[in-house]
Amino acid sequence: MYKNSTHTFISHDQTELFYQHWQSSSATENKKAILLFHRGHEHSDRVAHLVDELNLPEFDFFAWDARGHGESPGERGDAPSFSACVKDIQYFVKHIEAQYGIQEQDIAVIGQSVGAVLSATWVHDYAPKIRALCLASPAFDIKLYVPFAEPGLRVLSQLKGNFFIQSYVKSNMLTHDTERAKSYDTDPKIARAISVRMLLGLYDASARIVDDAQNIFVPTQVLCSGSDFVVHQKPQVEFYQKLPHPQKEFHILDGFFHDTLGELNREIALEKIRRFITQCFAQQYQAPDVLNADKIGTSCAIAEQLSSALPKKSFKNAFWELTKKNLKIGSIFSEGLKIGEKTGYDSGSTLDFVYRNQTESQNPIGKIIDRQYLNAIGWKGIRVRKQNIEFLLQKYADILAQKRKPIRILDIASGHGRYILDAVSQLKKQPDSILLRDYSAINVQAGQEMIAERGLADIAQFVQADAFDTASLASIKPKPTLAVVSGLYELFSDNDLLRQSLTGLSIAVAKDGYLIYTGQIWHPQQEFIARALTSHREGDAWVMRLRSQAEMDALVEEAGFQKVDQCIDEFGIFTVSVAQKR
Numbered sequence: 001m002y003k004n005s006t007h008t009f010i011s012h013d014q015t016e017l018f019y020q021h022w023q024s025s026s027a028t029e030n031k032k033a034i035l036l037f038h039r040g041h042e043h044s045d046r047v048a049h050l051v052d053e054l055n056l057p058e059f060d061f062f063a064w065d066a067r068g069h070g071e072s073p074g075e076r077g078d079a080p081s082f083s084a085c086v087k088d089i090q091y092f093v094k095h096i097e098a099q100y101g102i103q104e105q106d107i108a109v110i111g112q113s114v115g116a117v118l119s120a121t122w123v124h125d126y127a128p129k130i131r132a133l134c135l136a137s138p139a140f141d142i143k144l145y146v147p148f149a150e151p152g153l154r155v156l157s158q159l160k161g162n163f164f165i166q167s168y169v170k171s172n173m174l175t176h177d178t179e180r181a182k183s184y185d186t187d188p189k190i191a192r193a194i195s196v197r198m199l200l201g202l203y204d205a206s207a208r209i210v211d212d213a214q215n216i217f218v219p220t221q222v223l224c225s226g227s228d229f230v231v232h233q234k235p236q237v238e239f240y241q242k243l244p245h246p247q248k249e250f251h252i253l254d255g256f257f258h259d260t261l262g263e264l265n266r267e268i269a270l271e272k273i274r275r276f277i278t279q280c281f282a283q284q285y286q287a288p289d290v291l292n293a294d295k296i297g298t299s300c301a302i303a304e305q306l307s308s309a310l311p312k313k314s315f316k317n318a319f320w321e322l323t324k325k326n327l328k329i330g331s332i333f334s335e336g337l338k339i340g341e342k343t344g345y346d347s348g349s350t351l352d353f354v355y356r357n358q359t360e361s362q363n364p365i366g367k368i369i370d371r372q373y374l375n376a377i378g379w380k381g382i383r384v385r386k387q388n389i390e391f392l393l394q395k396y397a398d399i400l401a402q403k404r405k406p407i408r409i410l411d412i413a414s415g416h417g418r419y420i421l422d423a424v425s426q427l428k429k430q431p432d433s434i435l436l437r438d439y440s441a442i443n444v445q446a447g448q449e450m451i452a453e454r455g456l457a458d459i460a461q462f463v464q465a466d467a468f469d470t471a472s473l474a475s476i477k478p479k480p481t482l483a484v485v486s487g488l489y490e491l492f493s494d495n496d497l498l499r500q501s502l503t504g505l506s507i508a509v510a511k512d513g514y515l516i517y518t519g520q521i522w523h524p525q526q527e528f529i530a531r532a533l534t535s536h537r538e539g540d541a542w543v544m545r546l547r548s549q550a551e552m553d554a555l556v557e558e559a560g561f562q563k564v565d566q567c568i569d570e571f572g573i574f575t576v577s578v579a580q581k582r
Helices: 049-053 082-100 114-126 149-160 178-186 196-211 234-242 267-281 298-307 315-333 335-343 348-356 364-374 377-402 418-424 441-453 470-474 495-508 526-532 549-558
Strands: 002-010 016-024 033-037 060-064 107-112 132-136 164-166 193-195 220-225 248-253 408-411 433-438 460-464 482-485 514-520 561-568 574-581
Touching: 002 082, 016 082, 033 082, 033 114, 049 267, 060 082, 082 114, 082 196, 082 561, 107 114, 107 267, 114 132, 114 196, 114 549, 114 561, 132 267, 149 196, 164 196, 193 196, 196 234, 220 234, 220 267, 234 248, 248 267, 298 526, 315 335, 315 364, 315 526, 335 348, 335 364, 348 377, 348 418, 348 441, 377 418, 377 482, 377 514, 377 561, 377 574, 408 418, 418 433, 418 441, 433 441, 441 460, 470 495, 482 495, 495 549, 514 549, 549 561, 549 574
Parallel strands: 033 060, 033 107, 107 132, 132 220, 220 248, 408 433, 408 482, 433 460, 482 514
Antiparallel strands: 002 016, 016 060, 164 193, 514 574, 561 574
């Protein structure tokens, strides 16, 4: 029924990862595929039995060995980060699309334990248009049994760096199937240890994904093992309850141990998966309806709540008023806080300070405050966003050069323009032109000075202009081939405003040109920012409405672009995506 073969694909950091392909002999006009993601410690051979047992002969099957597992390279049980493994999935899927001609809409994903968390994180962060997501015993919260084990590991990792811990899990805690338990004990490719870096990354990603599961817009089935000694059930339930898609299921499998899909009576679980996937494919793919998320839905409601004044005599109001006063006092000493209080914490001047990442205060107290301020998770994410913008700008400028097309760069809200000019300095081929625009005269002047300092005045210009003026954008000549919108759309809740900008860009950008755009899909300090920090817009509170990646991609697609690439920081806050003009 299936022809099995082994292959490798090149991931985002040029690492070759191993995978298996089971090609169906039941040829159909539209190819369909199921991707299998194994448990932690294991590898693709441990899920190979599912290919026949699921009895879905019209599907091709793919299963990888995650880096640090099985035949894939890397120290056993380790990876550069949990987010690197999530990005590996993105490259795996893109490889399958390119190599086998199978589209995202014709793919279903089955993940187990750690593989389930990786899968859920990928669907949340990258918003793929897959048909179904089946999660078996997702490891959102591992039972470590030792009191305060997780905070203790965090402290030790700060002191010692990365190190490894051995799994306490025995085979008889995983399954009642004695043959499968025996094979687990004797399998030389099982990675018995896991790095603390990966374990803590798993915890952080799990907390974020469970908290923000309302932004997973894919039909999802969760299978929960009723007698699981390895992971907790509560976050699985919480995750399921937040899922917004009407086609979702939650099943508790009584008596099942953690290896849900390798249990003695696994046909009970497999029948549910088989039915769910079959029914998801029985209807045409439908993209999530998220274009009006600014007017109705969870993100709208949260932003509305954060915009509302607190009762004056409440404890929360007193707390945030004290916080704002402390920031004002701190600004007396700290250059970073002074810039934020004066120009807004979302201003171009603030971002330039964050990009410079230096303690610029002249006194010791200010230097301490500056460093704490710059080390805030949001600002760390901003600096990673800058790196990702520079990486993607260089990547697609190189692609344009290889195609012998002009490199005409446009940034419609440049701030001081530092990130663009830094990226340009690394390009293999000098751009034909650089047009930077910003609404702020202060930013324009600073940017013009930076252009002059770098000797780019012959190809670069910086003008004052409105990023939401459709006609102004549409009239840009010559047509840019590489446009950038960074950190702008995140500041405005109104999707109609974004449509004005994207419509202008769609007209402006040359055919087959690229648009690099950023998003903010989650933030752990959303309330702090709304209650304590001021915006550049006349000192108003900085209330952010977080857009899911699915919403941001849908707006860009509506304007006539097609997403082709994406990066995200390891904290899961800021995305940088690339779309091509259709």
